[in-house]
Amino acid sequence: MSEPVIVQLESITKQFNRAAAPAIAQVSLSLQQGEILSLLGPSGCGKTTLLRLVAGFEKPQQGSIEIAGQPVAGNGIWVPPEKRDVGIVFQDYALFPHLSVGDNIAFGLQQSKSISKDSIQKRIQEALALVRLEGLQKRYPHELSGGQQQRVALARALAPQPALILLDEPLSNLDVQVRLQLREEIRRILKDSGTSAIFVTHDQEEALCISDRVGVMQQGKLEQLGSPEAIYTEPATRFVAEFVSQANFIRAHRRGQFWETELGQFPITSPLEGEQADLMIREEAIILQADETGVATIRDRTFLGREHRYRIQTASGEYLNVRTPTSAPLAVGTRVLLSVRDRKVRVFPTNASVSAVNTPVLH
Numbered sequence: 001m002s003e004p005v006i007v008q009l010e011s012i013t014k015q016f017n018r019a020a021a022p023a024i025a026q027v028s029l030s031l032q033q034g035e036i037l038s039l040l041g042p043s044g045c046g047k048t049t050l051l052r053l054v055a056g057f058e059k060p061q062q063g064s065i066e067i068a069g070q071p072v073a074g075n076g077i078w079v080p081p082e083k084r085d086v087g088i089v090f091q092d093y094a095l096f097p098h099l100s101v102g103d104n105i106a107f108g109l110q111q112s113k114s115i116s117k118d119s120i121q122k123r124i125q126e127a128l129a130l131v132r133l134e135g136l137q138k139r140y141p142h143e144l145s146g147g148q149q150q151r152v153a154l155a156r157a158l159a160p161q162p163a164l165i166l167l168d169e170p171l172s173n174l175d176v177q178v179r180l181q182l183r184e185e186i187r188r189i190l191k192d193s194g195t196s197a198i199f200v201t202h203d204q205e206e207a208l209c210i211s212d213r214v215g216v217m218q219q220g221k222l223e224q225l226g227s228p229e230a231i232y233t234e235p236a237t238r239f240v241a242e243f244v245s246q247a248n249f250i251r252a253h254r255r256g257q258f259w260e261t262e263l264g265q266f267p268i269t270s271p272l273e274g275e276q277a278d279l280m281i282r283e284e285a286i287i288l289q290a291d292e293t294g295v296a297t298i299r300d301r302t303f304l305g306r307e308h309r310y311r312i313q314t315a316s317g318e319y320l321n322v323r324t325p326t327s328a329p330l331a332v333g334t335r336v337l338l339s340v341r342d343r344k345v346r347v348f349p350t351n352a353s354v355s356a357v358n359t360p361v362l363h
């Protein structure tokens with residue numbers, strides 16, 4: 001049996017300014033109990049606005065919102081933020097500096113009159129254990145690291161046991177080491193507590209590794225909603241492919257049953273495809289082989305730890321990014337032969353910004 005629905009958005013539209021395009025345009029989605037959804041997209045695509053609509057900090061002009069089965073916006077209904085059974089974690093932690101860790105966590109609990117002092121203490125201890133900060137109850141925010149402060153913010157949001165937690169770029173103020181560690185921690189904490197969550201980020205990796213489903217947004221619209229694997233391997237649009245995996249696109253021309261490209265031929269699998277297309281080739285799918293007769297050249301090389309990323313210029317002048325394991329790195333200037341691991345590639349309509357390819361096939 002499927003889990004109950006915790007959030008239901010129906011055709012939500014939000015326009016701040018009549019002269020401007022809507023910040024959110026006709027977005028519908030649902031989130032099940034215990035599920036973590038990431039909203040991913042470039043700056044200004046509407047992620048925060050969508051989160052604020054769910055929280056009740058913004059009113060939609062159209063559409064409706066339900067949280068845990070309760071209508072909270074739309075159809076003449078309006079429930080204010082404090083009555084929505086939602087916990088929020090912001091980018092800047094937003095802890096009260098004059099309150100201890102314990103009192104910060106207690107703050108949300110004390111709003112609820114029905115809870116006894118003993119229960120408040122118990123919930124504080126449980127919340128601190130969940131975020132692994134036992135023993136730090138008496139400290140003040142300035143006595144904690146950024147990562148610890150964000151854990152306290154998470155504990156404070158979780159302590160009242162809300163139906164839903166909203167996290168607005170909660171890791172973006174932390175340095176890389178802490179960010180990487182805390183993103184796994186956040187997933188564990190949310191899963192251990194069984195709390196449903198919507199997580200806003202502009203970081204592709206963060207979205208893919210933290211969530212059960214990812215919603216990729218562009219200009220106020222939901223471009224694709226799916227599992228991290230589906231978003232990565234089967235991007236529905238070129239925008240999703242470019243934003244999520246920074247894939248390469250190469251121009252292809254139909255020749256019989258094949259697409260002909262600078263990187264060789266690929267079988268045409270759909271009868272609907274036209275005479276020209278752009279094929280998506282992942283950075284890790286291209287194989288480099290140093291060869292004096294190669295017509296492609298390494299223009300740049302970046303060390304990424306386990307991998308090198310090469311910037312390759314092809315014979316037609318296009319640039320491709322290639323990632324390979326770091327053994328036997330190739331020097332900038334090396335001529336290379338290029339081939340592609342997988343013959344099954346995704347095909348997208350031609351984008352005018354990719355110039356036409358008019359060179360011999362390399363292999």
Ligand SMILES: Nc1ncnc2c1ncn2[C@@H]1O[C@H](COP(=O)(O)OP(=O)(O)OP(=O)(O)O)[C@@H](O)[C@H]1O
Pocket residue numbers: 016017023041042043044045046047048049050202
């Ligand atoms: N209060 C407001 N008044 C007018 N326009 C707004 C308001 N809030 C947001 N916008 C506009 O709505 C659009 C979406 O903004 P939003 O903050 O939701 O984007 P975002 O994807 O969260 O971006 P970022 O990653 O930079 O925070 C932007 O064009 C923004 O300028």
